[in-house]
Amino acid sequence: MKLAVYGKGGSGKTTLSASLLQFLSYFCDFHVLGIDGDHNLHLASELGATASDMQRFVQGSARDIGNDLEWLRAYFAGNNPRITPDLPMIKTTPPGEGSRVLKFSEPAEWRQRYVTVIDGVELIRVGDFTSDDYRKKCFHSKTGAIEIFLKHVWEDSNEAIIVDMSAGKDVFASPLPSLFDGNLYIVKPTRKSVANAVDFLSHAKSFGVEMLVIATDISNRQEITAIESSLQRPVDGVIPHDPFFVQRDSLLLSRPPHVREASFAVLDALYDLTALLQQLPKHNWDKILTKMLYHHEETAADWAGNKFTAQIQPGFNPFARFQPQVAAKV
Ligand SMILES: Nc1ncnc2c1ncn2[C@@H]1O[C@H](COP(=O)(O)OP(=O)(O)OP(=O)(O)O)[C@@H](O)[C@H]1O
Numbered sequence: 001m002k003l004a005v006y007g008k009g010g011s012g013k014t015t016l017s018a019s020l021l022q023f024l025s026y027f028c029d030f031h032v033l034g035i036d037g038d039h040n041l042h043l044a045s046e047l048g049a050t051a052s053d054m055q056r057f058v059q060g061s062a063r064d065i066g067n068d069l070e071w072l073r074a075y076f077a078g079n080n081p082r083i084t085p086d087l088p089m090i091k092t093t094p095p096g097e098g099s100r101v102l103k104f105s106e107p108a109e110w111r112q113r114y115v116t117v118i119d120g121v122e123l124i125r126v127g128d129f130t131s132d133d134y135r136k137k138c139f140h141s142k143t144g145a146i147e148i149f150l151k152h153v154w155e156d157s158n159e160a161i162i163v164d165m166s167a168g169k170d171v172f173a174s175p176l177p178s179l180f181d182g183n184l185y186i187v188k189p190t191r192k193s194v195a196n197a198v199d200f201l202s203h204a205k206s207f208g209v210e211m212l213v214i215a216t217d218i219s220n221r222q223e224i225t226a227i228e229s230s231l232q233r234p235v236d237g238v239i240p241h242d243p244f245f246v247q248r249d250s251l252l253l254s255r256p257p258h259v260r261e262a263s264f265a266v267l268d269a270l271y272d273l274t275a276l277l278q279q280l281p282k283h284n285w286d287k288i289l290t291k292m293l294y295h296h297e298e299t300a301a302d303w304a305g306n307k308f309t310a311q312i313q314p315g316f317n318p319f320a321r322f323q324p325q326v327a328a329k330v
């Protein structure tokens with residue numbers, strides 16, 4: 001499954017992303033990849049990165065995908081004849097015949113170039129602004145790297161890719177949310193967190209994106225009721241207020257505790273959340289492909305130029321060869 005985690009600044013996106021990645025990896029035997037989609041790069045340390053893990057980013061032996069777009073585009077374009085110097089890959093370009101479409105777990109160059117493994121969890125970062133970006137680039141030009149990546153990588157049912165997004169509504173300036181199986185909005189029981197949730201969820205609705213609402217830092221039933229009445233909808237998951245989560249951000253600990261050290265209350269909540277996520281329609285490619293093509297046509301019409309519609313290969317399903325064969329009915 002491909003999941004994105006959204007929420008107001010400080011709502012608990014990174015805490016939940018890291019905890020869920022560790023839970024799926026350690027307790028459910030999932031092969032997991034976290035993508036830090038925020039320019040405030042906290043996911044590595046939240047996962048317990050050591051000094052030598054962090055060195056990989058500093059030395060460039062694990063590159064940031066948002067700052068490596070040229071290589072990323074050429075790599076996934078493969079030898080797709082619809083991607084040419086005149087029609088270069090843009091972030092909405094759909095894969096076509098010849099594109100490098102890969103199974104998530106197969107050994108591949110992208111993994112060596114971008115991934116750092118922290119306690120069993122693979123991690124990629126989009127990266128921060130560089131001095132070349134000042135006055136020129138906004139952050140969603142970098143998160144376009146996530147769009148390209150997700151469109152070319154197929155994951156099986158015991159594999160999960162979770163993107164810890166940056167706070168705010170910038171994501172609606174891109175088609176990124178339509179590429180996920182699940183979009184999780186994290187909300188704390190505070191006035192501002194709930195106000196932002198109301199706003200974000202209404203944008204998501206206009207955008208045609210279904211959101212799961214996960215209430216976190218919850219101490220009692222009244223808080224859930226108050227969130228539900230403000231949002232005028234039920235919450236889909238609840239994560240309790242728990243010292244385990246507080247400790248994960250403690251300056252007094254050299255490393256955040258791993259989820260194997262969590263309380264039963266935390267493990268129960270993560271178990272319930274996992275059960276909920278596993279009920280999501282998997283690989284809803286008809287829907288995702290339709291949206292992918294729609295967004296590319298829209299981009300071509302809006303700013304890239306109509307000639308970019310030539311990049312669409314009608315009827316092409318990049319993941320057809322990975323999809324389980326449905327037995328033909330006699
Ligand atoms: N369930 C919880 N119980 C107790 N504390 C929590 C819980 N969830 C998150 N927190 C605390 O909330 C704070 C903010 O969490 P976190 O850094 O995950 O938020 P964020 O949404 O990723 O923020 P940012 O937008 O800055 O990236 C942290 O100090 C974390 O320990």
Ligand SMILES: [Mg+2]
Pocket residue numbers: 013014015038042164
């Ligand atoms: Mg964060």
